[in-house]
Amino acid sequence: MSASTPDRPAAIGVDLGGSKIEVTLFAADMTVRESCRQPTPRSTYADLLAALEHEVFRFRKLAETADLPVGIGVPGLVHPDSGVSVCANLVANGHALARDLTERIGGRVVIANDCKCFTLSESRGGAGDGRARVFGLIVGTGLGGGLCQDGRLVLGLNGLPGEIGHYALPAHIVARHDLPLVACGCGRTGCMETLVSGTGMARLALALTGRTLSAAEIATAPDDIDTARVLVTWTELMAELLHTIQLHIDPDCIVLGGGLSNIAGLETRLVDALKKSALPSVRLPEIVKPAFGDSSGVRGAALLALQNDGTDAQ
Ligand SMILES: [Zn+2]
Incomplete structure (x- = not known):
C-alpha cells in the first residue's frame, strides 16, 4: 500500500473518559476505519495501561503498521513538557501516561486535554476550519476549552489556555441573584464551572x-417558568464568559461542545447575549455547533498524533 494513499490507516485516537474508553483507527484522510468502546479500568494504573496496550496492539495489527502513532485525550490538565x-477521576492521575505507554508499546504516543483535542479537531476540517483563531468551548459535566x-x-507554559472553567464568576450577576459561591475541584471558590457546567446548572437551578432540576431537564423544558428563569441567568453567565474569552483571546470562531451545546437555539441565544456584554463596536x-459532535475528541487526539509525527494530516 502506498504511503500517499489517503485511505491508508494513519493514526489511532483514544478518548479516555472517566467511565469509558473510545479507541478509533483513522485513515490519512481522517475517515474512520474502525472504532470500539469499553469501560475505563478504575482499579489500578497498571490495569489501565494493559487495556490501552491491548487495544493499540489490536488496531496496529488491523492496520498492518506496527508503529502507528497514538494520540490520547484525557479529562484533565496535561503538562506540556512532562x-x-x-485527572481527578482517572487512575492515570499524576502519571506520565504517554511516556509509560510508549515504554510498553513503542512508536509515538502523545497526550492532551480532551477539550484541546476537540478544539484541534474542529479547527482542522471541522466547524472552525480555515479560521485563524478557533476557541473550543465545552459545556458538559465540566466546563473547559x-x-x-x-x-x-x-x-502555553503549563497547558492552561482554555481552562475557562476556573475564571471567577462575575460579581455583579452573583450579587444580583444572590448566587452561591461554592468550592471548586481546583481548590478555589466561586469558579465559573460551579454554576455554568452541567452540574453547575443544577446548582444554579x-x-x-x-x-x-437536572441540566437535561432544564435544557429540554425551556417553556417551564422555573427552567426558563434558570436558562436566562445561565445565559447571562455564559455571555460574561464569552466576553472574557473575547477580551483575552479575541477568537474568530467559537465552537460549542458538550451536552449543553445541544440546547435548542443556543448559538443565537449566546450571540444575542454577547451583543449586550461585548465592548461597543467590536466584531x-x-x-457554531461542532462538525464532529461527540467524536471530535477522539478525532482531535489522532490529529495531534499525526501533527507530532510530522505527518500532519489534511
Ligand atoms: Zn476552579
Whole structure:
C-alpha cells in the first residue's frame, strides 16, 4: 500500500473518559476505519495501561503498521513538557501516561486535554476550519476549552489556555441573584464551572428556584417558568464568559461542545447575549455547533498524533 494513499490507516485516537474508553483507527484522510468502546479500568494504573496496550496492539495489527502513532485525550490538565496529567477521576492521575505507554508499546504516543483535542479537531476540517483563531468551548459535566491558532494548539507554559472553567464568576450577576459561591475541584471558590457546567446548572437551578432540576431537564423544558428563569441567568453567565474569552483571546470562531451545546437555539441565544456584554463596536466571533459532535475528541487526539509525527494530516 502506498504511503500517499489517503485511505491508508494513519493514526489511532483514544478518548479516555472517566467511565469509558473510545479507541478509533483513522485513515490519512481522517475517515474512520474502525472504532470500539469499553469501560475505563478504575482499579489500578497498571490495569489501565494493559487495556490501552491491548487495544493499540489490536488496531496496529488491523492496520498492518506496527508503529502507528497514538494520540490520547484525557479529562484533565496535561503538562506540556512532562506529560504528567492531573485527572481527578482517572487512575492515570499524576502519571506520565504517554511516556509509560510508549515504554510498553513503542512508536509515538502523545497526550492532551480532551477539550484541546476537540478544539484541534474542529479547527482542522471541522466547524472552525480555515479560521485563524478557533476557541473550543465545552459545556458538559465540566466546563473547559482550548485554543487553536492556525490549526495548531496553543499550550502555553503549563497547558492552561482554555481552562475557562476556573475564571471567577462575575460579581455583579452573583450579587444580583444572590448566587452561591461554592468550592471548586481546583481548590478555589466561586469558579465559573460551579454554576455554568452541567452540574453547575443544577446548582444554579436550586439557588434560583428551590427545585432540584437536572441540566437535561432544564435544557429540554425551556417553556417551564422555573427552567426558563434558570436558562436566562445561565445565559447571562455564559455571555460574561464569552466576553472574557473575547477580551483575552479575541477568537474568530467559537465552537460549542458538550451536552449543553445541544440546547435548542443556543448559538443565537449566546450571540444575542454577547451583543449586550461585548465592548461597543467590536466584531463578534462566529458561534457554531461542532462538525464532529461527540467524536471530535477522539478525532482531535489522532490529529495531534499525526501533527507530532510530522505527518500532519489534511
Ligand atoms: Zn476552579
